[in-house]
Amino acid sequence: MTAHDARLHAFRTDLADIRLKGEVAADRFVSGRPARIATSVVDLRRTPRPDSGIDTQFLSGDDVLVFDEADGWAWVQGERDGYVGYVLVEELKPREAVATHIVSAPRTFVYPGPDLRFPRSGHLSMGSTVAVAGTAETSGTHYAVLPSGETIIAGHLRPIGEHATDFVSIAETFLGTPYLWGGASGFGIDCSGLVQLSMRMAGRDVLRDTDMQVASLGELLNIDADYSGLRRGDLVFWKGHVAIMTDSEMMIHANGHTMTVALEGLKDAVARIGYLYGGPTAFRRP
Template identity: 65%
Template sequence: MTIRDKRLHAFRPDLADLRLQGEVDAERFVEGRPARIGASVADLRAAPRPDSGINTQLLRGASVTVFEAAEGFAWVQAADDGYVGYLADSDLGSVDPAPTDKVAAPRTFIYPGPDLRLPRSGMLSMGAGLTVVGHAETRGTRYALLPSGEAVIAAHLCAIDAAAADYVAVAEALINTPYLWGGVSGFGIDCSGLVQLAMRMAGRQVLRDTDMQAATLGAPLDLGPACEGLLRGDLVFWKGHVAIMTDAETMIHANGHTMLVSREGLKDAIDRIGYLYGGPTGFRRP
């Protein structure tokens, strides 16, 4: 049978996605049920345990297919990028209503009502999807109203299908966001998560992990040892790492060196990273 990446296909020895029947071995095949993420940020883990590492995250409003729910965890596959993993079943919400808007600011607050002086009732990351049912204005500030009666600053939202003109500018808006392994939100993000979130806000769905992006995003570039000819938006890959060029000489990346999303000169990064991990493994133009 075809070897399939378990990060992108839901199959285990005991259970598998019905769509994979005849392609993988499993004791039982099931048709998953649709759901959406109801939590602000849901950690998608490698195993159904709270001490299992975070592979990625899903944001409020994201669509998933649920194949199993047991002992407090759900085994799901994300609709946007196909990633498979386990999340707390309390992170799941109703499939309806569908989001009408998404958060465009790096982070924002949810209030119990349309008044910023009220104590916040939640927080949301860039990219989170919301259902807006109306608007209200208090002391000159416009709010988007949610089905729960809660409110979000309207200026922090955009239409769910809106696309930013420059994905690099989206990444730049996340400068100083803390580094978080597996993170893909305005609260914490890793290198490939930064690429994925920024491109998603620009209307492009891309795969999650660095190796996936290095194999599929755009076209490879042959730049030679001098690394000349890079443009804004080009990607630089190392083993297990990716950075976004902001111009021919400077890049932005979520990195474990500063533990932040930060700018760095490409040549400085090549020297610094090469000491431990070697030189770039490739360049791609999305």
């Protein structure tokens, strides 16, 4: 048997993903049942309890595999980043219409029809995917029409496969967004969630947590004591934290100090963070 990270591999002593047969010990192996996230933002929990910690979040339209259901909870694995955990069964739906567009604004509203004066019927984060069935225009405002008849502002969507050219520019659109431990959406986000979502919108799916990102993203940089040589898009890692350089001196990060996504000078952050957590552990160029 080989070691597997339980965050990225679905296995318990009683049940495991059939793809892990021969690699992990379990009483029973099953194939995951395809499903899709049905609500705006879904918390993925470590255990099937409402007071369990949030490890990450799935967004509306994300595809998952369901390995088990019990007491209203589903044990699932996200197909985009492989993260494993528990969601409420009611937050899932069958996979039906193929997604055609992705939300490209940090946040957007869903309306019951093509009129921005209608009371909103929902809200979606950047990274959510939808199937667009048609278009409509009311008083010069263009709407994408969903199969349900609901609408989204057309300018807040982009076709699947159309990517931003600069993931840092995406991260900058989240300035002021509240910090949320485990958050991965435009309604609340943490440091590695900001990296993951920003890079996804630029066409690159990456792993979720800081330890995964520091082990897998790009090339390791040899940076000297005055931090020269860094450029826009480089990642700075501390133990349990990551920031994105916006230029050679400034960085953007979701952080517990301001409890927002904020800009901060790298040297200022090093001095502030070092008091409690030590200095940077790695610099990487994705």
